Amino acid sequence: MTKTAPPAAAPRGRRAPRAAAGRRGLVVAALCVLTALVPAFHRLLPNRVANLGSLVETFLPWTGAVVLVAAAAGLVRRSRVALIAVLLPALTWAALYGPGLADRSAGGPADLTIVTHNVDDANPDPVGTARALAASGAQLIALEELVQPSAGRYEQTLAATHPYHVVEGTVGLWSTFPLRDTAAVPVTSWRVALRATAETPRGPLTVYVAHLPSVRVRPSGFTTGNRNEGVGRLAAALAGAPAGRTLLVGDFNGTTDDRALAPVLEHFRSAHEAAGAGFGFSWPARFPFARIDQILVRDITPVSAWTLPATASDHLPVAASLRL
Secondary structure: OOOOOOOOOOOOOOOOHHHHHHHHHHHHHHHHHHHHHHHHOHHHOOOOOOOHHHHHHHOHHHHHHHHHHHHHHHHHHOOHHHHHHHHHHHHHHHHHHHHHHOEOOOOOOOOEEEEEEEOOOOOOOHHHHHHHHHHOOOOEEEEEOOOOOHHHHHHHHHOOOOOEEEEEOOEEEEEOOOEEEEEEEEOOOOOEEEEEEEEEOOEEEEEEEEEOOOOEEEOOEEEOHHHHHHHHHHHHHHHOOOOOOEEEEEEOOOOOOOHHHHHHHOOOEEHHHHHOEOOOOOEOOOOOOEOOEEEEEEOOEEEEEEEOOOOOOOOOOEEEEEEO
């Protein structure tokens, strides 16, 4: 009777291939579960710790990139566990953000088009930027980061096509319609928004143009204090404004997912989310990864929304056609 030799043990100090692959698959699977939980339950992330919630909410659509990385890792590791686990964040992302990839434009005629653009205070070509915005055909053009002497060049270039305009601080509004009841709206101790009423053929339209303070990502966290102060003051001004058709546009230095903007967004809706296509990222212009430039509407129907080609600014212009 012959004896069979026992199976050779794996060399000491080295893991068996299947066991190692299984452990690596579990790491990828854990990443997949976390990636699924973050977009689904981001409101549970605390803002008391380095404004973590607002930071994550600024980049929520990019959780889809983590799904792709996890899928690639699963293929490289040849892990069935990892590849199966990828389905969880993939389905979560598709449910939450898949509809945003579709074209949501309403179709039909529009009463006017508005463009808002942070023109960049260091813009080397204000004349070219103004001409590009005028060529869009928009009846209303809102600009942020206006500084002298370039502000004068915008006024001169847009005068022929948009004869009515108002500038308050670093924000301005140019219009083909007469403007009345213009006023500054304080948002911080050093920055103002503006309010104006445009006399359109379909009746008066209240327009607010705002540029909220910048935010920064630092080792200490996501610094949003000045911006959040501006949100509170702007929300208070809007709460005291008359009801009716209202536009709120500008650079908010935040996305509509960011909970800190909730006081302003409470009575408005995003024209892009209602009638745009894709995510509409507007900053930075060279590789946009966040939509921080907003066109918000109240008692107005968005027909379509889009971004315009890049100018010499570090932001993309955003536009919307509206039905009053």
